[in-house]
Amino acid sequence: MNRYSAILILTLTVSLSLGALAPRCDAHPFHASIAEAEFNVKTGKLEVALRLHPVDLEAALRDIHGKAVDLDNTKNIDDLILNYLNTHFRIAETRTKLQKSLARKNQTPRKSLQLNWIGKEITTKWTWAYFEFDTPANLADYSIVNTIFFDRLDDQVNTINFRNGTRRWSRHFTIDNSENRLAPAPQQPKPKN
């Protein structure tokens, strides 16, 4: 076999063997991502700053594209990351059971918000991805589906810290619970002492 395919095979071998050691048994179970999501009233957008482990991101992109991905050097890296986010960080309309069954029948895809790419920052420690969505009028009707890295790491925990003015709330995503309501619970009136 020629050298090219030999290298390819070695790459796959090494990458696959490296990839397989991901699960919960490695002594560094630090599989977590954090996102800061703020509702910008002025622009009407939901601004997200997402922090990821560069090692995990490179491995996830490599799995999809079959060859090694270097966050600093790969040419179309922005597109690769954008594609990944489009699949794994989605804000879509919540569906009732009835709606789901109707959708299955009519093959209608779930209405989801468009993710607009702003940019990224790559450092030795972290990768930050910046993107935004148009804030929907009916916030309560939407859910977030966050499945970042779940296909490789079954102990991955993704957190999104939301902020709207002074109101803050968090959403957590795990392999067992990858979808959560977008809007916070309606505020309870404070009891007067």
Place this chain on the structure above:
Amino acid sequence: MTNSSLKPSIYTSVTILAAPLLATQLLATQLLATLLLVLLTTNCWAQPFPNKKYNQEDKFRQLEEILPTPNDFRTGSGAPGRGYWQQNADYKIKVEIDDKNQRLIGSETIKYTNNSPDSLRYLWLQLDNNIFHPKSDSSLTATTSGFEDRVSYRSLRRTLANATFDGSVKITSVTDAQNKGMKYSIVKTMMRLDLAKPLNKGDSIEFSIAWNYKINDSKKVGARTGFELFKKDGNRIYEIAHWFPRMVSYTDVNGWQHKQFLGRGEFTLEMGDYEVSITVPNDHIVASTGVLQNAKQVLTEEQQKRFEQSRTAKKPVFIVTPEEAKANEKSKPTGKKTWNFKAERVRDFAFASSRKFIWDAQGHNVEGNQVMAMSYYPKEGEPLWSKYSTHSIIHTLDVYSRYTFAYPYPVAISVNGPVYGMEYPMICFNGPRPEEDGTYSKRTKYALITVIIHEVGHNYFPMIVNSDERQWTWMDEGINTFLQYLAEKEWEDDYPSWRGEPKQIVSYMKSSNQVPIMTNSESILQFGNNAYGKPATALNILRETVLGREQFDYAFKEYSRRWKFKRPMPADFFRTMEDASGVDLDWFWRGWFYTTDHCDISIEQVRVFTSKSGDPKIDKEADREKRDGGPETLSEKRNEPLIKRVNRYPDLKDFHNSYDQLNVTESDIKSYQDMLKKLDAEEKKLLNNKKFFYVIDLKNVGGLVMPVILQLNYPDTKTEEIRIPAEIWRRNHESVSKLVISDRELESITLDPHLETADTDVENNFFPRRIIPSRFQLFKESKAGKNEMQKEKERLKREADVRKKAEAEKKKQEAEEKKKEEEAKKKADAKKSEEKKTDANKPATADK
């Protein structure tokens, strides 16, 4: 019989299982501690019973009520008591790795000594490899990703492998010292051995077990152990861990700590001596816990020579060079070799074997103890591993020894294989490798150094300070991550540490769905942050902000010394740190370890007061300013030109129209003089002080009480720092006012200026308020300019240009010098030939 729905399940299982009489007294206190612990973790109240007459928890309440009552085994000061005991387990093991079939076959004799005051009727052993049974608990409860439409090929392959691969332990014999069969019962990953007669205090028992199992392919079934097959050269690396039936720990706190191995909570083990014989293909190199006893039989003369050299070398020496390892990959074994190792006072034993290994070593002296630091790695680890691995090991030993105790073992090893990062006594498995073309990113380099520091560091916690990993992950992972951070800071300036700095833990601490650090391993959500990041950060804050480095380091070293080779519990750590530092830390442990409160302290308001001097001229002027000053109202302005009645009829004016209360009168001045006469010099001085009295109202929004660090900012950019201990919150932890006296007027006040307290909202730390742009905003603004990468690229280009220029200069200089030399030579030659000519032309001199 562990009841996993109750949090302190270990305590309840003790009451059911442990029979001995002496233990019943302990049980009562354990039960009470259990109740209080349950109350504490399930209610919001610090004290056991909510206080209806003051609507605040007592965040400074002493922890005695929660911590177990001190006894003969563990004292109130956090040290092992005079009655402290622990069991001992010595192992003599023979094991073979069958490379053809990827099987492990072993037989062992265990000598177990009962040092407890209790009489034992049965013993428990751990069979961790039963986790690889297709129907093991961990397999049954594993979930695949919750994709709506797709399951990745990888995920599917792994699920299938888990469902079909049977790597469980096959026990082939269990016999006593007389070779008679013993009764045993396997309970998933545990095995109970029934004793013919009870084992009393001080007695030992010997028994033997033979077993075998299939070794897992790490690509298909990921774990802390397994083999990696390199398809290109057909060779494997074996990393073998938790591979022999070993004793479950029996302790004064838990009785038998046999919570099932589900893959998350790690290992709770006994100390002892090991003699292990490892049989492998005769072209393999074995890396193992312990010291090699038969080098003459398993190493070539050349290898033995190099090994001896490496003992005193100043940098790593190859015992198997990269070229030799590469050549060895093609070799086929012609038989087997047995490597004998001996290890003393260890709690576990692991090894690795491969014909691919490059092996380097360097002897290093750690406070009088000669340690062999060694690395084993395939060529796929080059050039990264030969450059950094052994160095990282030695660095870790140096730094950790300074903070705890001198590394006591003879050997410290780092092996590259399929396992990303896992620790065992004297040996650890680390995964990072460069790309196939030998290049590696900065990230991979630091990932390697970080994981080696972390895994080698584990020798100290929990291998030597032998905490209960199955119950309290943070006692080894959290403490080790903290020391790892300190070691990283000493590797180079600006080492990119992932954890340690308070501001890095802020996102986690303000998120919801958290559990406290003091939660059993299996129940933790956000495991990495909870057991690694938060405790490491807490210790860092304790060191830098609460105790200071001197006191912290002293107390921490005392903890390490007290529990070296012993088994500490969280209470022992909390108590020792207070005992040795002299500072009450109960509020700190309570807030950071027992709750999920986060720090968010706000400067709500700042009011300034100045004192009135009493001098009527000054005071009345000030009052006039207050009364008549300020902007003119619109009405006042418009009313001014209106003609007023009293101006048309001046008789309407009287005394009151011309008398101004704020005019200074003679009697005012006289009263002032009289008052002054009554004052003494000191009082006069006090009266005339020109100081500014600032009353700062602070609010504790997050709940976690922390020290208050205020920075006073003056208009001339000078600053002053005031550090107030957390006790300021002890009577009211919701809001407190602090008086600050300043000679000059302040421009602003900043809270926690150096980001020491992991304050989750920095906006309310400024008075007057500053708008802190979100990270998103900052990025958007910076995108207008060049981004980091472009800047970096340009910088590198500039440097490269500078270098090129310097090289060109150098070359130019060299060329010039050469030219000069040549010219000089030419001249000399020309001269010589001239002389020759003249000589030739000279008439021959006649000899005298």
